[in-house]
Amino acid sequence: MTSSGWLRAEISDHEMTRTFAAIAPAAVLVAAVFYIDAFTTIESAIAVLYVVALLLAAPLLTRRGTVVFTVGCGALALVAYVIAHSDDVDVPSLLRLVVALPALTITSMLIQRTDLAHERLISANQALFESETRYRSIFEQSRVALWERDYSLVREFFHSLRSRGISDFRAYAAENPDIVVEAMSLIRTIDANGAARELLGLSPDEALPMSLYPYLSTETESILDMLDCVFCDRDRYEGKFRITSRDGTARDVLLSFPSDPSAFKRIAVGMFDITQRENTQRALRDAQAELATAARAATVGALSASLAHELNQPLGAIVVNAQTLLRWLDKNPPDLEAARHSAERMIRDGQRASDIILNARTILKPDKRILQDVRIDELVEETRAFMDHDLLRENVLLVTDVEKGLPTVNAVRIEIQQVLINLISNGIQALAGKAGGDRVIHIRLGQLVPDALSLTVRDTGEGISPAIMNRLFDPFFTTKPTGMGIGLSICRHLMEGIGGSLTATNHDLGGAVFEMTIPIRATQ
Incomplete structure (x- = not known):
């Protein structure tokens, strides 16, 4: 803004001459209107023409300058009325003045409102431009594989399916397997950053594939999850896929994107390379499986040792009772009643040993x-x-x-x-x-x-x-x-x-x- 505070800030000092040249027609019109209104006998609403002068000057004035210009034009209109009608009060002329002043004020207010809306629009456009610049910078420089994809066609296709009464996409896809390929072909690639090209093995100047479906060497379940997310208009999607690059290298990726109905024409899709994590988890699962096998072997060993420990008691009792039985039989005459009791204890201890073995089998088997x-x-x-x-x-x-x-x-x-x-x-x-x-x-x-x-x-x-x-x-x-x-x-x-x-x-x-x-x- 200039030192006067009347002209717009974007007008620099070296442009001041051209600015005054541009505002000259408005000044000439103001002078002409004042002269005609004050020193001629023309009976018409000449003062209303100040509105035209204000409209001519408004694009070059600040809001403060617009107010000053409006007040100045109003003052000139009053001065002209006093000069022209100093001898007698002319009611029609007074009415024309009353009409001209509100018209000038209303025009000034409309200019102020338009100017404020214009500034807000410029500010919003500037913020949008800065946001887009930041987004493009992040998009291009990020080491995360980012794609811009158009989901609008597949969404329209799903709307047509729902209009035909189809509410369960999975069930429909199970009956019509070709629907998956058709739906995936409708998802188009718009742009991709360097990391995304690198993930597929594409050179920087190579054309992007319209569809990523040929690169998805994954189970159909993951693709069904993603399509079902779009079909059901969920807030966001996240799932694991396996991508096969141009040279045949397979990578595990975590694919995610916001499911925003208002922006289906341009959705940012992120692919995070989780190959190392998945390989680590697979190695961990293999190690856990080996550990489980070793644990089962240790359990069998422990159970065997436990059986030996538990069976030692009844087997030892059987031996003691057998020795007692022999002593009763060796008596002259043999004590058959005592021998019978020893034999009964041997049967009891033998049955206990059998029960121990039977119970160990039920522990090893999944049966109740x-x-x-x-x-x-x-x-x-x-x-x-x-x-x-x-x-x-x-x-x-x-x-x-x-x-x-x-x-x-x-x-x-x-x-x-x-x-x-x-x-x-x-x-x-x-x-x-x-x-x-x-x-x-x-x-x-x-x-x-x-x-x-x-x-x-x-x-x-x-x-x-x-x-x-x-x-x-x-x-x-x-x-x-x-x-x-x-x-x-x-x-x-x-x-x-x-x-x-x-x-x-x-x-x-x-x-x-x-x-x-x-x-x-x-x-x-």
Whole structure:
């Protein structure tokens, strides 16, 4: 803007002469109108012609200059009226003046409004130009593969399908496979940046392919997802594709674009090269598969070791009972009744060994385990009989405290017994090295909550060290020189398999306490 503040800012000082030359016709018209209105006897609305002068000058004036020009023309009109009618007041002339002044004011206001709208339009166009410049700069220089694509034709095609009553594009494509190729051929390429050309192996001056469909060596499912997104007018799309470049190199890309109905003629589509990530994930999946195989092998090994551990008890009992049987038979005369009891115990222990093997098979197979009603109080007494030999050998006293009238539980009998035997065996081992003092294992069975029984096994040993408490149930963790570290892990797994739990704490008076929570109705 000039120092006067009347002329537009874009008029420079060296153009001032030409500016005044351009505004001269308006000044001449103003002078002529003033002269005719003040010094002639022409009876007409001459002052209205100031509006024409204002319109001539307006393109060169600022809004402030327009106001000054308008005020000046109004003042000249008043002066001319005073000069021409100083002797008498002419009512028609006064009316013409009254009409001329509002016309001049209204014209000035319209010019101001038009000028303001013009400035806003210029500002908006400038912002649009700057935005387009930034967009083109980002588009061209980005290392992300960017495409400008026209989805308008395929969108119109989908509208025609919907007008025919088709609402499920996937189902329609399943019945008409050719529709996918037809729809993809309607998506046209407008432009692409250098990274996009590089992705397809195109030179900078090579013509862009109209359709990218020939380069998409991917499953039809990904293409169906993208077309279904456009068909359903969703907000945006993102999916994985495999692109095959000109030289045959395959790359995994993540394709995304905004689904904007107002801009379907020119949509920016981004392709992010995720080949390295996908290769890493594939390698990770392969490694996980190998690890799973190794884990299964380790599980089989652990189960084998567990079977050996669990079978050692009934097989040892069978041997002891067989030796007892021979002693009863060697008597003179033979004690057939005692021999019969030994034989019955051998049958019982043999059946237990068979049950252990059968249960191990159900763990390895995906079939559901066979649940049955089990009386835990009877199971405790039966387990005591199984463990009599080990208890006597280590001089350990087993004390039981069983509530009366406990309900039966729905579980796998052999699994509950396996866990109980394991806990009693661990208690015996904990007391084996104890010098002096009580060597007692307490078993308590009760119902602490309505839907589960609580079975605790407590020994009077040294208890569990805080350093190993958190790792006690970890597979292959053991503090025993010859231990496998799988017994407690399998026990917890068996209890959790029926919806129960197995926990360990130390008793206030010393020794370890293991608590089995046995649900009355087991889950599979």
